[in-house]
Amino acid sequence: MDNETVFYRELPKVELHAHLNGSVSSQTIEKLIGRKPHLNIEHSMTAIGKGQLRTLDECFEVFKVIHKLVDTEEDILMVATDVIKEFAADGVKYLELRSTPREEKDTGLTKRSYIETVINAIQQCKSEGVDIDVRFLVAIDRRNGTEVAMETVKLAEDFMLSSDGLVVGLDLSGDPTVGHGKDLLPALQRAKNSGLKLSLHLSEVPSQLEETDLLLNLPPDRIGHGTFLHPAVGGSQSLVDKVVKNNIPLELCLTSNVKGSTVARYSDHHFKYWYQLGHPSVICTDDKGVFCTDLSQEYHLAASTFGLSRADMWKLSQQAIDCIFAPEAVKQQLKQKWNDLHPQVFK
Structure with a gap:
């Protein structure tokens, strides 16, 4: 490995936008395919390789294939x-995973057992001494409508109280071209009132100004993507003003946006806009498995694309700690960890 690769691998990092099923590596996919040969799924159907571009629709098709492979508690x-x-x-010290709880009639998987199994995995890794603090965001898939959204919020509330601090919030995701945010407002408002933190996918595609405006009024605790918020790409200054006024951090996923064709090239990525504003922005992977990346690569990409130094990238990774959904005591522990690691990363 060259020096740069080593630096970004050793840099302690915070990952706040990682969809569980989209983060499955090729090695794990191979194991899943081996378990379910009757599905006739090939690896090329589950990942988007180097230089390949897909429409957003095609990206969502990839997830459907992965869901077929992951349909039992054992798989999860x-x-x-x-x-x-x-x-x-990969040097990630704090991770917030997100996933939509699914039920599978054939295998007896329920939404509750789905979440319980993710929590078991987090606890298992902790008991094995894996050096990472992991929390979970329960996701609402916007395609499933109002009733399911409310049901998901109630589940998340239960687990927020019973998971010993592991379930910290709620994610709103799914195909951004389906449904309207206004139908989900009651569920999101309820979640917020109950103390769940909100991370909402917003302005992922153009021309959703009205919906974005509505959801920003909640306001959410973080924004996923926010690709089309600013005026230069068809957003508006008033949307930017709301984000800035409420100091809502953005979760930015460079490779995901380029491979999913919502951003034309890396140099056009809206990371630059928000970074120059000095607004809290956290570099994330979105779906490291599907987009064949990891967080070290995303940091390296941002640095080389926008001419940022190692010291700049350290600062970005450290500032991400302030954007996490875990309590203040956890933030303090992480800041201490960063201080302890600084000398060996910059040796």
């Missing part, structure tokens, strides 16, 4: 454990 336990260990091996 293996997937979540592998994903957590891979993030840890």
Whole structure:
């Protein structure tokens, strides 16, 4: 490994936007395919390789294939454990995983057992001494409508109280072209009132100004992507003003946006806009398995694309600690960890 690669691998990092099923590595996919040969799924159907571009629709098709491979508690336990260990091996010290609880009639998987299994995986890794603090965001898939959203919020509330601090919030995701945020407002408002933190996918595609405006009024605790918020790409100054006024951090995923064709090239990525504003922005992977990346690569990419120094990238990774959903005491522990690691990263 060259010096740069080593530096970004050793840099302690915070990952706040990682969808569980999209983060499954090729090694784990191979294990899943081996378990379910009757599905006739090939690896090329589950990942988007170097230089390949897909429409957002095609990206969502990839997830459907992965869901077929992950449909039992046993699968989820293996997937979540592998994903957590891979993030840890990549120098991630704090991880918030997110996933939509699913039920599978054929295998007896329920939404409750889905979440319980992810929590088991987190606890198992902790008991094995894996050096990473992991929390979970329960996701609402916007395609499933109002009732399911409310049901998901109630589940998340239960687990927020019973998971010993592991379930910290709620994610709103799914195909951004389906449904309207206004139908989900009551569920999101309820979640917020109950103390769950909100990370919402916003302005992922153009021309959602009205919906974005509505959801920003909640306001959310973090924004996923926010690709089309600023005026230069068809957003508006008033949206930017709301984000800035409420100091809402953005979760930015460079490779995901380029491979998913919502951003034309890395140099056009809105990371630059928010970074120059000095607004809290956290570099994330989105779906490290599907997009064939990891957080070290994303940091390296941001640095080389926008001419940032190692010291700049250290500062970015350290500032990400302030954006996590875990309590203040955890933030203090992480800041201490960063201070302790600084001398060996900049040796």
